[in-house]
Amino acid sequence: MTTLERDRDTSAALNRQGGGDSPSARRQLKLPLAPSLERRRLQAYLLLMILDGMVIAGSLLLASLLYIGRADDSQTLQQINLFLPLYWSGALFCRAYSTQSLTSLRFGQGRAVMAILIALALTLFVVFFSKSSEQLSRVSTGVGFIMIAIGLVWVRAVIQPLIRSRCGPTAQNVLVIDDGGTPVRVPHAWHIDTREHRLSPDRSDPHMLDRLGMFMTNMDRVIVSCPPERRKDWAMVFKGSNISGEIIDPEVQEMGVLGARRGNGFGSLVVSVGPLGLRARAIKRAMDLAIAGSAILALAPLLIAVAAMIWLEDRGPVFFRQQRQGRNNRLFWIYKFRSMRVEKLDAAGARSASRDDDRITRIGSFIRRTSIDELPQLLNVLRGDMSIVGPRPHAIGSLAGQRRFWEVDPRYLLRHSLKPGLTGLAQVRGLRGATDSEADLTNRLQADLEYLDGWTAIRDIRIIFATFTVLVHDRAF
Structure with a gap:
């Protein structure tokens, strides 16, 4: 695949119909633009499946040889015959063989490891109910599966350059057609101009449809940017071309359209859905309860000690409560260890804490710097007001520069489609502390919106572990 500039430099316009006055109209363009990648992708999938099978069989045989002293042990051979189809099924299920x-090397490696875990769970299930677990060598099996995981990750790293050279950086042929609409640039795609190539979505001209078909040959995805009055014509051309066709509409980006629906005699654009389905919400809530409950029990001595020191310093209340905006734009009371002097507490949050803030107590400075003051929010997690991971809740009076947060960017309210979190993507990226300027809010808002775009339990776990590296931070004051 290539870009528009290279296409124009090294190729030329196909001109079979009149004109020919411009240099681009007199040059010839070799069609189809690109070879089909479908067969190459299938070959790559097959190669990965074969290599995965070799790694699995080789690892289990080697583990048997090292532990038992023989590679052709009957139990090992049975284990290979059982595990291989289970792994391949799990790999297909979790898209270990996909574009x-x-x-993406990281994606491929992660999905291969996930398929191993699925296959291992199914293997143990079969062995348990067949009452053959006593015949299974736990040491040999454990070592074998560790070797399988290492081997699959290594094989994908080694084979990635070959796959990239065969299938290209995107493993897809993408064609972008500029028909006078909004300019669009797609990396690693073919870009053509209908004016240069004398193309139009004329459904009444079989020869024109044939020319369009030649340009779209071997393309996995075709995108057209055109004025509104020609969108219907392009849509009909795509529908009759057996092609994955897309039409650019600027309002889709502006409104954040998620999809479209048809029915009952009308069509509609889907602009909002709950970011998490029932299963995802159940998984996230189970994680919250398990982590928050365990953390409170484990940190109980620390929580009691901090509470005692806060009270002993000025005999004031241990906790600070403040109203903040949560899911569905509902207000809730957030709990924190009090870090400021009682007479200078800011319940509305109009003034952000700053370095050398005269409102902060001695113990307050320490617990803010180490993020210990946030630990009582584990109670908010148990209550269901918050989650372990999510966009951080802000005080309703907070300012970015001289403006309210929602005045800076109207997308700010999108953060409230999920429960707020103890930590989030913005926090692990170091985007925390006072919002002295509008840019401070914009940067963390962008991170929060990125988090909302497709929740997974694995990403939550990664953010939780990454949080431990930023508990002490130069903007935590």
């Missing part, structure tokens, strides 16, 4: 696995 994204060909283009």
